[in-house]
Amino acid sequence: MTVQASTARAVADMESVAPQDADGRARVARALAGRIGGVWLVGVILPVLLAAGWELAVAGGFANGRLMPPPSQIWGELVRLAATGELWTHLLTTLWRVLAGFAIGAIAGTLAGLLTGASGLARQALDPTIQALRAIPSIAWVPLFILWLGIFEASKVALIAVGVFFPVYLGVMGAIGSIDRKLVEVGRVFRLGRLQMATRVLLPAVLPEWVISLRSGLGLGFMFVVAAEFMGASEGLGYLLVDGQQLGKPAQILAAIITFAILGKLCDQALVLATRPLLAWRDTVRARL
Amino acid sequence: MLTFANLTKTYAGGGAAALSQVDLAVQAGEIAAIVGGSGCGKTTLLRLTAGLDQASSGFIEIDGDRVTAPHPAIGIVFQEPRLLPWLTVRDNVAFGLGDQPRAARRQRADEALERVGLAGYGDRWPRELSGGQQQRVAIARALAPRPKALLLDEPFSALDAFTRASLHDHLLALWEESRPTVVIVTHDVEEAVTLGDRIIVMQPRPGRIYEEIPVDLPRPRDRMSPNFDAAKRRVLKALDNSLNPQHPPGQTAPAGGALWW
Ligand SMILES: Nc1ncnc2c1ncn2[C@@H]1O[C@H](COP(=O)(O)OP(=O)(O)OP(=O)(O)O)[C@@H](O)[C@H]1O
Ligand SMILES: [Mg+2]
Numbered sequence: 220m221t222v223q224a225s226t227a228r229a230v231a232d233m234e235s236v237a238p239q240d241a242d243g244r245a246r247v248a249r250a251l252a253g254r255i256g257g258v259w260l261v262g263v264i265l266p267v268l269l270a271a272g273w274e275l276a277v278a279g280g281f282a283n284g285r286l287m288p289p290p291s292q293i294w295g296e297l298v299r300l301a302a303t304g305e306l307w308t309h310l311l312t313t314l315w316r317v318l319a320g321f322a323i324g325a326i327a328g329t330l331a332g333l334l335t336g337a338s339g340l341a342r343q344a345l346d347p348t349i350q351a352l353r354a355i356p357s358i359a360w361v362p363l364f365i366l367w368l369g370i371f372e373a374s375k376v377a378l379i380a381v382g383v384f385f386p387v388y389l390g391v392m393g394a395i396g397s398i399d400r401k402l403v404e405v406g407r408v409f410r411l412g413r414l415q416m417a418t419r420v421l422l423p424a425v426l427p428e429w430v431i432s433l434r435s436g437l438g439l440g441f442m443f444v445v446a447a448e449f450m451g452a453s454e455g456l457g458y459l460l461v462d463g464q465q466l467g468k469p470a471q472i473l474a475a476i477i478t479f480a481i482l483g484k485l486c487d488q489a490l491v492l493a494t495r496p497l498l499a500w501r502d503t504v505r506a507r508l
Numbered sequence: 509m510l511t512f513a514n515l516t517k518t519y520a521g522g523g524a525a526a527l528s529q530v531d532l533a534v535q536a537g538e539i540a541a542i543v544g545g546s547g548c549g550k551t552t553l554l555r556l557t558a559g560l561d562q563a564s565s566g567f568i569e570i571d572g573d574r575v576t577a578p579h580p581a582i583g584i585v586f587q588e589p590r591l592l593p594w595l596t597v598r599d600n601v602a603f604g605l606g607d608q609p610r611a612a613r614r615q616r617a618d619e620a621l622e623r624v625g626l627a628g629y630g631d632r633w634p635r636e637l638s639g640g641q642q643q644r645v646a647i648a649r650a651l652a653p654r655p656k657a658l659l660l661d662e663p664f665s666a667l668d669a670f671t672r673a674s675l676h677d678h679l680l681a682l683w684e685e686s687r688p689t690v691v692i693v694t695h696d697v698e699e700a701v702t703l704g705d706r707i708i709v710m711q712p713r714p715g716r717i718y719e720e721i722p723v724d725l726p727r728p729r730d731r732m733s734p735n736f737d738a739a740k741r742r743v744l745k746a747l748d749n750s751l752n753p754q755h756p757p758g759q760t761a762p763a764g765g766a767l768w769w
Binding site for chain 1: 588594
C-alpha cells in the first residue's frame with residue numbers, strides 16, 4: 220500500500236469515529252502528523268552528521284580513532300557482544316538491578332511522601348530527618364552498604380533504591396501540598412471519608428506529578444546502577460565499562476554507553492506509555508501537542 | 509425549610525465579623541436571592557450552610573436538623589465549576605452518588621445531564637466543555653443526589669449575558685421539577701429579580717441582612733415589564749442605601765414615591 224493510500228485510509232478510519240467538531244478534526248490532524256512522522260527525523264540529523272563525519276575522518280586517515288573509535292567499530296563491537304550473548308547477560312543484570320531498586324525506592328518514596336504530605340505531624344516529625352539524609356551524596360553510602368549488605372546484589376539494589384527514593388518522595392510530598400483546596404472541598408461537600416478522599420481526590424490529583432517524579436527517579440536509578448557496578452561487579456553494563464577501561468577497549472566502553480542510553484530511553488518510554496492512560500484527562504499544552 | 513438563627517461568623521484574626529446575627533428562614537421550595545456589596549459575607553453564609561466552615565455562634569437548620577458538617581440534603585454550586593478534571597463529565601455528575609450501585613449511578617447521572625441539556629456529553633472530559641457547559645455540569649452534579657436545598661454562589665458571574673439568561677431558564681426548569689429550596693448569591697440585580705421569590709440585601713462590616721424584598725411576579729418573568737423594572741429599581745435603591753452608612757437597616761422608601769407595583 221502506498222503512503223498516500225494508507226494515510227487516506229487512516230483519515231477515513233479516524234473520521235468515522237471522531238466527533239464532527241473542530242476538536243475532533245484537530246485530533247485527526249495531530250494523529251496524522253504523528254503517522255507521517257516527519258518531526259522526530261529532524262532531531263536525528265545532528266548525531267548522524269557527527270557520526271558520519273567521524274567515520275570519514277578516521278577512514279580518510281585524518282584521525283587515528285584509537286581512543287575514539289569510529290561508529291563502524293563500535294557497531295562491530297556491539298554485534299560481537301550480542302553474538303556471544305555477553306551483551307544480553309550484562310544488559311539483563313543491569314536491568315534487573317535498576318528495576319528492583321526502582322521498585323523499592325519508588326514504593327518507599329511514594330508512601331513516605333503520602334504520609335508527610337497528608338499529615339502535618341508526620342511532616343514535622345519525619346521531613347527534617349529525610350531532608351538531612353538527602354543532603355548526603357548518595358554514593359557516600361556505598362562503603363556502608365557493602366559492609367552491611369555484602370558486595371553482591373543487595374548493596375547495589377539498596378544504593379539504587381536510595382537514589383530513586385528522594386525524587387519520588389519530594390515529588391509526592393510537594394504534589395499533595397499543592398492540591399487545589401477547591402477540589403478537596405468538592406470531596407468534603409459530598410461527605411467523602413478519609414479513605415475515599417484519598418482514593419477519589421488526593422491520589423488522582425497528584426498523579427501527574429507522581430509520574431514526573433517516577434521518571435526522574437528512574438533516571439537517577441540508571442545513574443546509580445553505574446556507580447553500584449563500578450564497585451566490584453562481575454556482570455552488568457557498568458562492569459563492561461570498567462572492563463573496557465582496564466583492558467583498554469574504548470569500543471567496548473562506547474558500546475556499553477550506547478546500550479545504557481538505549482535501555483534508559485526504552486525504560487522511560489515504557490513508564491510513559493504505562494502511565495499515559497492514567498493521564499488522558501490532563502488539559503496541558505503537552506497533552507494537546 | 510432552611511433556618512438561620514442568630515448566625516455569626518468571625519474569622520480567626522479577622523477584625524469585623526464576616527457575618528453578624530443573621531436571622532433568616534427560607535421556606536421549602538422558595539428561591540432566595542442574596543445580593544450585597546463585596547465582602548458582606550454572602551460566600552461566608554453559603555459556606556456555613558454547606559458545612560464547609562463552622563459558625564462562631566448561632567446555628568443553621570434544615571428541616572429541624574442542625575447543620576454542622578456537610579449535610580446530605582444540601583447541595584452547593586460554587587462560583588467556579590470545580591469539576592474533577594480526571595473524571596469524565598458523567599463520572600463528575602455521579603460523584604455524589606457513591607452509595608448506589610454502578611448502573612443506577614450511571615442512569616441518574618445521565619438523567620441529570622439530560623436535564624441540564626447536556627445529554628450525550630457524558631463521555632467527554634471537563635476540559636472539552638465550554639465554561640457555561642461546565643457550570644451546567646456542576647449544577648447537575650449538585651442536583652443528582654436530589655438535595656432538599658441548593659446553594660449557588662455567583663454561579664453565572666463568569667458567563668456572558670446570553671449564556672446567563674439561558675442558564676436562568678435551565679435553572680428554573682430544574683427547580684420546577686423537584687422544587688428544592690434555593691439560595692442563590694449574585695452580583696447581578698437583574699438575575700436576582702429574574703430568579704428570586706425574595707431578595708435578601710446584605711450589608712458589610714459586619715456582614716448582616718439589610719433588607720428583605722419579596723418579588724411577587726408570576727413566572728416566567730418578563731424582563732421588559734414595568735413591574736420587573738420597578739422591582740429591580742427597588743433592589744438597586746436598597747443596595748445603594750445598604751452601602752451608605754447614614755441609612756440604618758430597615759425598609760427603604762418605595763422607589764418613585766408611590767407603591768412600587
Ligand atoms: N478565609 C477567610 N479568612 C479570613 N477572613 C475571611 C475569609 N473569608 C472571608 N473573609 C472575610 O469575611 C468577609 C466576608 O467575606 P465573603 O467572602 O463572605 O464576602 P462576599 O459577600 O462573598 O464578597 P464577594 O461579593 O466579594 O464575593 C470579608 O471581609 C472577608 O475579608
Ligand atoms: Mg463571595
